[in-house]
Amino acid sequence: MVAVPEALAGLTAIPGVRTAAQLDPPAAEFLAVLPPLAGLLPGGGLRRGTTVAVRGATSLVLALLAAATRDGSWAAVTGLPELGLAAAAELGVDLERLALVPHPGAELPGVVSALVDGFDLVVLGPALVAGIQPQLARRLSGRVRNRGTVLVTAGQWPGAELELGVSGRRWHGLTPDGYGHLRARDVVATSRGRGPAVRPRVTPLRLPGPGGAVAAGEPPGRRLAEVAG
Numbered sequence: 633m634v635a636v637p638e639a640l641a642g643l644t645a646i647p648g649v650r651t652a653a654q655l656d657p658p659a660a661e662f663l664a665v666l667p668p669l670a671g672l673l674p675g676g677g678l679r680r681g682t683t684v685a686v687r688g689a690t691s692l693v694l695a696l697l698a699a700a701t702r703d704g705s706w707a708a709v710t711g712l713p714e715l716g717l718a719a720a721a722e723l724g725v726d727l728e729r730l731a732l733v734p735h736p737g738a739e740l741p742g743v744v745s746a747l748v749d750g751f752d753l754v755v756l757g758p759a760l761v762a763g764i765q766p767q768l769a770r771r772l773s774g775r776v777r778n779r780g781t782v783l784v785t786a787g788q789w790p791g792a793e794l795e796l797g798v799s800g801r802r803w804h805g806l807t808p809d810g811y812g813h814l815r816a817r818d819v820v821a822t823s824r825g826r827g828p829a830v831r832p833r834v835t836p837l838r839l840p841g842p843g844g845a846v847a848a849g850e851p852p853g854r855r856l857a858e859v860a861g
Contacts, residue, residue, distance in 0.1 A: 660680075661675070661679060661680060662675050662676070662677030662678060662679055662680070663677055663678040663680065663699075663700040663703075663705055663752060663753065663782055664677050664678075664699040664700055664703050665677050665678060665695075665696060665698075665699050665700070666695060666698050666699050666724060666845075666846055667848075668835070668837055668838075668846050668847055668848045669695060669696065669821075669835075669837075669846065671833060671835045672796060672821055672822075672823040672833050672835050673794070673823065673829075674794075674825075674827075674828040674829045675828070678696065678700065678753070678782045679782070679793070680752075680780040680781070680782060681776060681777040681778075681779070681780050681781070681782075682776070682777075682782060682783075682793040682794065683773050683776055683782075683783040683784075683785065683789055683791070683792045683793055683794075684696070684782065684783070684784050684785070684792065684793070684794045684795075684796060685785045685787065685788055685789040685792040685794070685795045685796070686784060686785065686786055686787075686795075686796045686797075686798075687787060687788065687795070687796070687797045687798070688797050688798035688799065689798040689819065689839065690712070690715075690786060691719070691723060691839050691840060691846075692796060692798055692821065692839060693755055693784055693786050694715075694719070694720045694723045694725055695723045695724065695839065695846045696753075696784055697720075697725050697730070697753055697755070697784075698723055698724030698725050698726075698846075699724070700752060700753060700782075701725050701726035701729040701730060701753075702724065702726050704729070705729065705752035705753060706729050706730075706731070706750075706751045706752050706753070707725070707729060707730050707731070707751060707752065707753040707754070707755065708730075708731040708732075708733065708747045708750075708751040708753070708754050708755070709730065709731070709732055709733070709754075709755040709757070710732075710733035710734070710736050710743065710744065710747065710754070710755070710756060710757065710760065711733075711734075711735075711736065711756050711757025711758070711759055711760035711761075711786075712732075712734070712755065712757035712786070713734035713735060713757075715732065715734075719844070722840065722843065722844025722845060723840065723844065723845060723846060724845055724846070731747075731751070733747070736760070740760065740764075741768055741771075741772070744756070744772055745772070745775055748772065748775050748776055748779050748781045748783065749775075749779060751781065752781060752782065753781065753782045753783075753784060754776075754781055754782070754783050754784070755784045755785075755786070756783070756784070756785045756786065757786050758786040758787045761785045761786060761787035761788070761789060762787060766790045769789060769790045769791070770790065770791060773789075773790075773791055773792075792825070793825050793826055793827070793829065794823060794824075794825035794826075794829050795823065795824055795825055796821060796822070796823050797821070797822045797823075798819045798820070798821055798822075798839070799819065799820050799822070800818070800819055800820040801817055801818070801819050802817065802818045802819075816838045816840060816841050816842050816847070817838065817839055817840060818836065818837070818838055818849050819836075819837050819838075819839050819849070820834060820835075820836055820837075820849075821834070821835045821836075821837050821839075822834050822835075823835075835849070836848070836849025837849045
């Protein structure tokens with residue numbers, strides 16, 4: 633088992649990753665997101681110092697990292713050992729600015745705190761989110777606010793500023809008798825939160841769209857042959 637100070641030292645050895653004490657004040661209040669996702673987020677981006685809880689689609693979690701990592705921000709993902717790097721790349725994530733901690737081990741609070749200190753975006757996988765007690769969740773959220781990080785959780789998070797959900801999944805490409813190739817998946821993405829996010833927002837998306845990237849969804853009347861799934 634690696635001690636937290638040693639783990640932090642290893643993380644800060646990555647070029648471009650710094651601790652909170654080394655960080656200058658954030659250059660911008662928001663981290664960018666891909667254009668199809670902007671309508672879900674107050675201000676059109678990910679506000680620094682907030683927690684975003686995502687239910688229903690790991691692909692949406694990864695898509696939230698795409699524009700920010702391409703713009704030079706660093707992201708860390710922990711608790712997602714099954715994460716497919718090819719799928720992340722297709723969704724637009726810059727893999728050179730992505731750090732993976734598949735199994736944080738018994739020192740979860742210290743590991744997550746170290747990631748919050750050193751990265752612009754931190755993703756927690758569903759098993760970690762489900763096992764975190766409310767008191768620890770509040771403490772980590774406070775650290776996120778102080779450091780100006782964006783915490784993205786794959787699952788419900790106590791006190792999250794914004795909650796995103798995905799429903800209405802329908803695949804394009806199959807004929808009614810089940811033949812063909814899957815080309816894209818239409819979903820309905822929703823967001824609701826606190827403060828400026830209190831009014832619900834609904835956005836149709838293709839997640840994934842043709843080629844694997846996220847794209848704006850088509851009006852319902854223009855759908856091709858579909859199959860639920």
